[in-house]
Amino acid sequence: MKGLKMTIAKHTINTILDTLGENDFVNVIAYTDYVRYVEPCFRGTLVQADLDNREARMNGQGSMCNQAIMLITDGAMEDFESVFEEFNWPERRVRVFTYLIGREMTFAQATKWIACNNKGYYTHISTLADVQENVMEYLHVLSRPMVINHDHDIIWTEAYMDTLFYTKAQSLLLMTSVAMPVFSKKKETLSHGILLGVVGTDVPLMEVMKLAPRYILGPHGYAFLLNNNGYILAHPDLRPLYKDGKKLKPKPNYNSVDLSEVEWEDTEEMLRTPMVNGETGSMTLNIRASVDKGVRKFCTTKASYSILLRVDCSRLKCVILITPAHPQCLFLPELLL
Incomplete structure (x- = not known):
């Protein structure tokens, strides 16, 4: 695949990636006579479709969500029936969406057969102008089971x-x-x-943060929010803007700051792990907290964590962290949300 076809194929890949979010996992593989990973360090795994690509899915079970292969090609010379029969049939757990690139229709039949026999969708993209409209068709196919089952996922x-x-x-x-x-x-x-x-x-x-019981926090306590991926939504130490002359501009990747980058725990992932898993409770842990004039010291702190707004797949978690004025002092309030 060269020239205009390669340009259309790259634009198609970028458009597909733009439809994905941080709850999706993806990898891009090029192949002719041999398989080549576009990013060699992501060999044999799927990476989170965010700007950082830090987290990778390591277990084989996955999240039991939609699984799909996007085949972008200028023509399939055969239908690879034996391959699908061995790895995908009869359950057809992985949908295959095929995109035929270019004006030629010589190998369209085999390309269409691959999609139709694997619960996918066949699309013909002949020009750059066709990319945006045709790529979006796969979203309608993936949404059909949800629509038929009347699942109002929030x-x-x-x-x-x-x-x-x-x-x-x-x-x-x-x-x-x-x-x-x-x-x-x-x-x-x-x-x-x-x-x-x-x-x-x-x-x-800031409106969501108003739900935190400030009368319980005290002068040195604070609350923060994170999502189901452990990324911070609101935190006193989160500084998403920087000064460019007289203007304030967002920092790169300001919306994918992990909790472990802000809360310096003495024990690794002690607070982050139960929060991401959707657990509720309280614990006492050692963290570095600003005590006086920006000096960070280890303090024994009680953290109460709770699900503030919970839905099926995407959640907001609220954490109430009580930081004492001095390491010798400790507040132990009850959290009711």
Whole structure:
């Protein structure tokens, strides 16, 4: 594949990657007579589809969500029936979506057969202008089981910077969005699983933080939020902006800062692990906290963690961390959320 076909193929890959989020895992493999990983350090694994690509899925079971292979090719000379029969049939757990690149239709039949016999979708992309529209077709196919089963899955997005209509234009705030699918309930199309769109709203994270019981925290306690991937949404030590002259601009990857980068625990992953797993409870742990004039010292601290807003796949977790004024002092309040 060379020239215009290669350009279309690369644009198709980038468009597919743009549809993925931090809850998705992905890898890109090129092949002709042999298999070549586009990024050699990701050989044999899937990486999180975020800007950092730090976390990799290590166990073989996975998250029991959708599994798909996107085959981007200028033509398949055979249908590889024996391969699918050995590894994917009869359960067909992995969907195969095929994208035929270029104007030629010589090998279209085999490419279409691969998609149709593996619960996927066949798409022909002849020009660069066709990429955006045709790539999105796979989303409708993946959403059909959810629509047919009437699953109103609610998701919370990663944090992002935006302004509110009642604030100054330059006042950037961290926000998140909550969204859910809207599907057709017409009797004649109910079995087709037609996804009409998505409805959602923006939520400033400072409004969510107002739910924390400040009267319990005391002068040295604080609360913070993180999502199901361990990324911080709100934290006193999270500084997502930097000064560029007189303007404030978001830092690169400001919305994918891991909890372990902000909370310096004496015991590795002691607080992060139960939070990501959706557990509720309290513990006493040693962390580094600013005590006086920015000096960080080890303090014995009680952390109470709880699910603040919980849905099926995406969650917001709230942590109440009580930091004493001096290492000898310790507050042990009860957390009720």
